[in-house]
Amino acid sequence: MALRMDPSTNVLGDPLQPCSHEPLTGFFRNGACDTCDEDRGSHTVCAVMTAEFLAYSKYVGNDLSTPMPEYGFQGLKPGDRWCLCAGRFLQAHDEGCAPRLSLASTHLRALEIVPLEVLRKYAMDQH
Numbered sequence: 001m002a003l004r005m006d007p008s009t010n011v012l013g014d015p016l017q018p019c020s021h022e023p024l025t026g027f028f029r030n031g032a033c034d035t036c037d038e039d040r041g042s043h044t045v046c047a048v049m050t051a052e053f054l055a056y057s058k059y060v061g062n063d064l065s066t067p068m069p070e071y072g073f074q075g076l077k078p079g080d081r082w083c084l085c086a087g088r089f090l091q092a093h094d095e096g097c098a099p100r101l102s103l104a105s106t107h108l109r110a111l112e113i114v115p116l117e118v119l120r121k122y123a124m125d126q127h
Contacts, residue, residue, distance in 0.1 A: 003028075003036045003038050004036055004037075005028065005034050005035070005036050006034065006035050006036055006037075006107070006108075006109060007108075008032065008034055008107075009107070009108045010103065010104050010105065010106055010107060010108060011103055011106050011107070011108055011110060011111055011116060011119060012103055012104065013108070014104065016032055016033065016034065016104075016105065016107055016108075017032075017102070017104040017105045018031045018032050018105060019031060019032055019033050019046035019081050019082070019083050019102065019105040020046075020080065020081035020082060020083075023073075023074055023076065023080055023082070025046075025081065025082050025083045026043065026083045027039040027041075027043040027083065032083075032105070032107075033045065033046050033083040033105060033106060033107045033110075034107065035107050035109050041085040041087070041088075042085055042086040042087065042109060042110065042112070042113055043083040043084065043085055044083065044084075044085075044086050044106060044107035044108075044109050044110035045083065045084045045085070045086050045089040045101055045106050045107075045110050045114065045119070046081055046082075046083055046084075046101055046102040046105035046106050047081070047082055047083075047084045047089060047098075047099040047100070047101045047122075048079065048080070048081050048099050048100045048101065048102075048124065049064070049076045049077065049078055049079065049080045049081070049082060049099060050078050050097075050099045050100075051078045052097050052099075053092060053097055053098070053099040054076060054077075054078070056092055056095065056097045057088065057092075060088075060091070062088065064076045064082070065077065081102070081105075084099075086109075086110045086112070086113035086114050087113055089101070089110075089114055090113055090114045090118070093114075093118055093121075093122075098122055099122065100122050100123070100124050101119065101122045101123060101124065102123070102124055102125055103119060103120070103123045103125050104125050106119060
C-alpha cells in the first residue's frame with residue numbers, strides 16, 4: 001500500500017519549501033519535511049543542526065551524528081539541515097537547546113505539536 005502524503009503546505013500557509021537534498025532528508029527522503037498519517041514521529045520541522053543540539057539528541061537517545069552506512073546515513077554535522085520530529089524539537093526548546101529552523105520549510109502539521117510562537121523564536125526566515 002502506498003503512503004499518501006499530506007498537502008505540502010508550510011506553517012505560514014504557503015507552499016512547503018525544500019529542507020535539504022544534501023544530506024537527503026524527510027520522512028519520504030524527498031528533501032522536504034512532507035508528512036503523512038504513517039509518520040508517527042511527525043518529521044516536520046526543518047532545523048539547522050548545531051553541535052549543542054546534536055549532543056543533546058544523542059544524550060536523549062537519538063544519535064544523529066554517527067554515520068550508519070548500512071542505512072545510507074552519513075551522520076549529521078553542524079550546519080546540516082534536517083527534518084526533525086516536532087516532539088523532539090519541542091523537547092529541545094523546553095531544555096534550552098533547540099536549533100534554528102526554516103519556517104518556509106517546516107510543514108503545517110508541526111503546529112499540531114509545536115505552537116507557532118515557539119517556532120518563530122528560532123526562525124531564520126521571519127515572515
